[in-house]
Amino acid sequence: MASGMQVTPQRILRAAGNRAEVAFRFLMRLFLPFDPWHRMPLAAKDYAVGIIEHLNSLPRNRRGRVADIGCGLGDILLNLAFNERLGLDIDPAVLKGAEIVRLTHFKGQARFSVYSFPGDGLDGGFDAMIMVNWPHAFPPDLLKTGINRIFRNHVNPGGCLIIDTVSKDGYPYCHAAEFLLGDLGGVAEQIGVYPCGRRVWKVTKGLEARKSGR
Numbered sequence: 001m002a003s004g005m006q007v008t009p010q011r012i013l014r015a016a017g018n019r020a021e022v023a024f025r026f027l028m029r030l031f032l033p034f035d036p037w038h039r040m041p042l043a044a045k046d047y048a049v050g051i052i053e054h055l056n057s058l059p060r061n062r063r064g065r066v067a068d069i070g071c072g073l074g075d076i077l078l079n080l081a082f083n084e085r086l087g088l089d090i091d092p093a094v095l096k097g098a099e100i101v102r103l104t105h106f107k108g109q110a111r112f113s114v115y116s117f118p119g120d121g122l123d124g125g126f127d128a129m130i131m132v133n134w135p136h137a138f139p140p141d142l143l144k145t146g147i148n149r150i151f152r153n154h155v156n157p158g159g160c161l162i163i164d165t166v167s168k169d170g171y172p173y174c175h176a177a178e179f180l181l182g183d184l185g186g187v188a189e190q191i192g193v194y195p196c197g198r199r200v201w202k203v204t205k206g207l208e209a210r211k212s213g214r
């Protein structure tokens with residue numbers, strides 16, 4: 001029988017782990033009313049795996065503080081090797097779930113806090129700021145204004161913003177990266193391409209940048 005994919009013990013273990021994770025999330029939803037979307041495990045989100053690999057490969061001195069806005073259950077945040085990890089989300093139920101995942105999956109230290117983009121404020125500067133799989137819900141001008149404020153005031157010199165865009169119909173907004181990121185004053189590069197026309201971008205702030213300017 002010809003087959004393109006070999007069944008290895010590692011594959012079997014991974015598949016079993018994913019099923020267990022889906023069941024775990026299903027059970028959490030019985031008492032935490034977060035969106036059913038969050039039942040999807042990390043392994044099913046290739047863009048999230050790509051972001052984790054990219055950020056964890058940054059030099060040690062670029063992995064101080066990280067914030068993940070719209071972190072959901074913390075699939076990205078809780079797998080990042082940074083000194084200080086902050087998960088922010090508008091939904092208190094999903095944040096409670098993220099804290100349960102942190103504790104039950106032995107994911108180390110992290111803080112979670114309710115935060116609503118673009119209105120809420122942030123404290124201090126971050127070496128990486130993540131905004132993925134929700135910017136497509138915001139109209140371009142509002143999103144751009146919010147990104148500008150966060151990039152200017154809360155991304156450290158030498159730090160980066162990670163954001164995604166989608167191009168497939170069915171999302172409220174398909175943003176043009178050039179419009180959103182072109183005049184942030186950092187170096188923008190594409191770090192991943194995925195199904196649904198999803199592109200993941202990184203904008204790195206110059207070392208000479210100051211809080212008040214570019």
Ligand SMILES: C[S@@+](CC[C@H](N)C(=O)[O-])C[C@H]1O[C@@H](n2cnc3c(N)ncnc32)[C@H](O)[C@@H]1O
Pocket residue numbers: 037045048069070071072073075076088089090091094115116117118132133134
């Ligand atoms: C589709 S999930 C993506 C979760 C995570 N970023 C990931 O990719 O696995 C979108 C998340 O963004 C959060 N969210 C939506 N609008 C938000 C806003 N205005 N401010 C903060 N979080 C928001 C939702 O509550 C949800 O947890």
